Amino acid sequence: MSIKIGILGYGNLGRGVEKAVNVCDDMELVGVFSRRDPASVKIDSGVPVYHTDKLPEMTDKVDVLIICGGSATDLPEMTPKYAKLFNVIDSFDTHANIPQHFANVDTAAKEAGKIGIISCGWDPGMFSINRLYSASVLPGGNAYTFWGRGVSQGHSDAIRRIDGVKDARQYTVPVPQALDSVRAGENPQLSTRQKHTRVCYVVAEEGADKEKITQEIVTMPNYFADYDTTVYFISEDEMKAEHSGLPHGGSVIYSGTTGGCTNADGSTAPVNKHVIEYSLKLDSNPEFTGSVLTAYARAAYRMNQSGDSGAKTVFDIAPALLSPLSGEEIRAHML
């Protein structure tokens, strides 16, 4: 019996989830739900599209609703709302508001006897798991997270809002010397500027003041002021040819030690260094994120089937719940 999946929201992430669900033999994509007029939404795989107003009538047709909305305004409202009707999963990533979002989803999901997984994807998500595993195994070490090289959609949007900018793409790039030092277990203290640089490709409007645009970018608070930022002006054709993808990735590097303790006889045990690295090189950020959400949708369904309810994060979910294979199969082939 297939797990019946609904997708709420059909932007880049929704399309990524669609592709991921369609390669899972144990899942069936019931449809895409949108706040737009369904007639105006063309779905790549051809599954039905419904207006979100139909969701309350479809509680017996959808096992897990994967919510592909924005963290700023969509998810804080949508995830608790639909956790009253379905097992849900989102990629909420406004870090400071996670406790409130978790509490809201927890209340709604528990009342409904449903599972609500929040903050799923790769960061938060797979990167978070790796920070937790490493810190649990080697307490007292240092965790470093590097992002990129990859496109930051938030930073690209921020540049597009500047007067005279027609299009923009911003790449976040880790500083190689910082990566090398962390990988060598040197435990450096790194400022924001020492960890990442920002590289911007901008298509300017005809006759725009490029010097002024550059100054506005590099001095923009929060987004660019604390970084070494390089701005390149390019043509629309070059933007389309070279920068139409959404690659991303990065590394979580954890550096810890064992030993160094004083023995009963007064001698000191040698200090041993250990470096753990988890890294991603992704050709498509939304397709990979969609694949992570899809695997966790399987877990949401199974946890709910076994009688569990409430808000969960990737921390609360045993790895086996993500796999379509049985316990016997994964022990035989992956352990």
Added chain:
Amino acid sequence: MSIKIGILGYGNLGRGVEKAVNVCDDMELVGVFSRRDPASVKIDSGVPVYHTDKLPEMTDKVDVLIICGGSATDLPEMTPKYAKLFNVIDSFDTHANIPQHFANVDTAAKEAGKIGIISCGWDPGMFSINRLYSASVLPGGNAYTFWGRGVSQGHSDAIRRIDGVKDARQYTVPVPQALDSVRAGENPQLSTRQKHTRVCYVVAEEGADKEKITQEIVTMPNYFADYDTTVYFISEDEMKAEHSGLPHGGSVIYSGTTGGCTNADGSTAPVNKHVIEYSLKLDSNPEFTGSVLTAYARAAYRMNQSGDSGAKTVFDIAPALLSPLSGEEIRAHML
């Protein structure tokens, strides 16, 4: 209230567990248990040492028994035996026998209402988790596991059994070209020989036939015959100075794709490649493995406290159970 830990077996791994438990604020090391005469066993940290015969009397003094024995003969007998008395955890790594070992421990642990975690460490263990997470997120991709550069104790022992060999250390070394190709997402087909080389440092007995020793090593079935193996003869002093540590590590690299599907309108979605890598660089294999066992001992205790019993592997254990921190804390600081 501390989790009370017992260590069964006091070789390199038992010492690694001892160091790990002693840096965990929520744990207390009750003692080390040995089949040897306790008077002959000197414990680094000075905790009491007991004969294993005392274990049945100490079921109320030990919450989790970490079993540090060999996979060939110790663990198949010890882990089911002590799962009848304690929550237990082991690092069983004879791959072909995992189903039987799991079944034996499951029966014993369920009867006793205890948890028995088997095959814990880094491979099997952290590497297994990464194979599973990656394959679940990107079904249909290829997983590659590389070991090293690091000391293989099994291979070092095999060389030591050759006539005329006084001491030996064998390093397993991944082939750089193979690593590069896998990291580039090229999905190469790699033979055993193409993945790893073996480098051996040997101290020969006075007057031994070095050419004969070399031939015996490089042609040894299972251990060396399928690899490009290099043998260096060194002095006892050099062995002690340069090869007394037990470093190890390696990488699990998973290469998968999204997209490539045919859309409803007949067009084909672009194929996007994704590469996931988890790597370890460990100064001390037994101390890192001991640290992993210790974190999972915390999980064993908690799972049992919540009423669960039976055999488990790392696949069955949610990451949050490994951390001494609360759900609120890990969501605030690591998500």
